[in-house]
Amino acid sequence: xxxxxxLSETVAERSAGRSQLGLMSSWLDTTSVEGRDWPALFDALAxxxxxAHRPHFAPYTDAPGRELSFSVWTLELQRALRPAGVTSxxxxxxxxxTAWSKADTQTWSEMVAAQLAGxxxxxxxxxxxHAKRADRYPQVGDLLLxxxxxxxxxxxxxxRDLVTEGVYVPFKQDTxxxxxxxxxxxxxxxxGPGPAADFLLRSGVPITANPAAVAVLFGQLARALSxxxxxxxxxxxxxxxxxxxxxxxxxxxxxxxxxxxxxWSAGSSRRPTAPTPPRSCWRRTTRARSACCSASTCSPRxxxxxxxxxxGRGPGWSPRAARSGARAATASSxxxxxxxxxxRPPPSTNFPTATTANGCSTP
Numbered sequence: 001x002x003x004x005x006x007l008s009e010t011v012a013e014r015s016a017g018r019s020q021l022g023l024m025s026s027w028l029d030t031t032s033v034e035g036r037d038w039p040a041l042f043d044a045l046a047x048x049x050x051x052a053h054r055p056h057f058a059p060y061t062d063a064p065g066r067e068l069s070f071s072v073w074t075l076e077l078q079r080a081l082r083p084a085g086v087t088s089x090x091x092x093x094x095x096x097x098t099a100w101s102k103a104d105t106q107t108w109s110e111m112v113a114a115q116l117a118g119x120x121x122x123x124x125x126x127x128x129x130h131a132k133r134a135d136r137y138p139q140v141g142d143l144l145l146x147x148x149x150x151x152x153x154x155x156x157x158x159x160r161d162l163v164t165e166g167v168y169v170p171f172k173q174d175t176x177x178x179x180x181x182x183x184x185x186x187x188x189x190x191x192g193p194g195p196a197a198d199f200l201l202r203s204g205v206p207i208t209a210n211p212a213a214v215a216v217l218f219g220q221l222a223r224a225l226s227x228x229x230x231x232x233x234x235x236x237x238x239x240x241x242x243x244x245x246x247x248x249x250x251x252x253x254x255x256x257x258x259x260x261x262x263x264w265s266a267g268s269s270r271r272p273t274a275p276t277p278p279r280s281c282w283r284r285t286t287r288a289r290s291a292c293c294s295a296s297t298c299s300p301r302x303x304x305x306x307x308x309x310x311x312g313r314g315p316g317w318s319p320r321a322a323r324s325g326a327r328a329a330t331a332s333s334x335x336x337x338x339x340x341x342x343x344r345p346p347p348s349t350n351f352p353t354a355t356t357a358n359g360c361s362t363p
Contacts, residue, residue: 001037004044012047021045022052022089028077029192032176038081052087053078054123058110060095062102066202071110073197073207075117076164077171080209087120094126104143111147115154118162122151166206167239168215169193170225178223191220196241213237222247 004021011019023045025031031038045051055078058071075090082088092110094102107126114122124144127134134140171193181188196218197207207216214237222230222244230248234256240248242262248254249262 001040001044004041008045008047015047017048020047020050020052022054024054025078026056027190027192028056028074028081028171029176029190029194032173032191033186033189035176036173038173039083042083042086049085050087051085052089053082055082055088055090057090057114058093060093060101062106068106068109068113069198069201070194071113072117072201073169073193075114075119076207077169077193077197077209079117080171081173088118089121089123090114090117090119091123091125096128107143108147111151112154115151116158118158118160164206164208164210166208166212167200168210168212168233169197169200169207170215170217170229170233171209171221172224175221175224179220180223191224193218193221195219196221196239214239216240217244219243220247227251 008021011021023041042051042053056074059067075088079088092107092114094107111122126140126144127137175191176189179189179191196216199218200207200216215233216239217225217233218241220243222240225233230251230253234253238257240257245257245259246262246264248257249259254260254262
């Protein structure tokens, strides 16, 4: 913070107040691990009370459509952390600066998304840096000329005080200080709003950084909220994943979320780890159905498992260990208090489970 303030004072002095400083930010969970205090840092960087923000935004290259939800929520949630009066100037990038890296359609969509988010300016990094003059690439100029009228139309009609609506995605700048970890790795402290925001946006559900009637909490983000803040969210609609449900149960909110019990089967982790399921479950053979894939005798996690969508691979993961864990799960982890067969996690797993009214554990 002292360095930022020194830079600001030097720039103000040498430019007679004509120049400003800005901040180029990155992933929200990363800035939380760094311990960033957003208002204090922008205050330190301000020259005559003014500063600029180059928010984390879109990828350098083409990305599948489902990945573009990131560009929407990251602008929205950074808006809530940015002090009033700091300008937002996202960068539209194309690396290595050819139509083969990012199509005009995606470049156009990113410019529109930035304008709809209320950006004060767009930083266009779309020409090659190694090819001398910009006029050697007239197609880039054509794209910008075609885009400008519509971008200006959006900017002229979007009020500065326009309020976004949707499901509330809370994120606090000190989230990392509340996360429970299992290792000394700083990466274990990273807990961001991406999983929840992506899940909703990719399902066609809008999100907002403003408090709303319905909110969403995934993972250990729930640890960053005070008891009063959690009660406020629970007084309305609240969407939880299994990990967030465990956190709320640990803090005494089981009754308010309709669970009798919820816990981690083996410690707590920023991203729960699960074993690879038995190969028989993938094949859905007669033997598999009798062993673990009957709709009435096993967890939906086993029935619907897809090899391409694991929860994660934790420390010590290996294919052999995963297969061993899966066999252990099949052999010893199906029981319930009433004698029916339902899935229970083996000791080798560490993802959360909740105990339902009939005594069965569900992931």
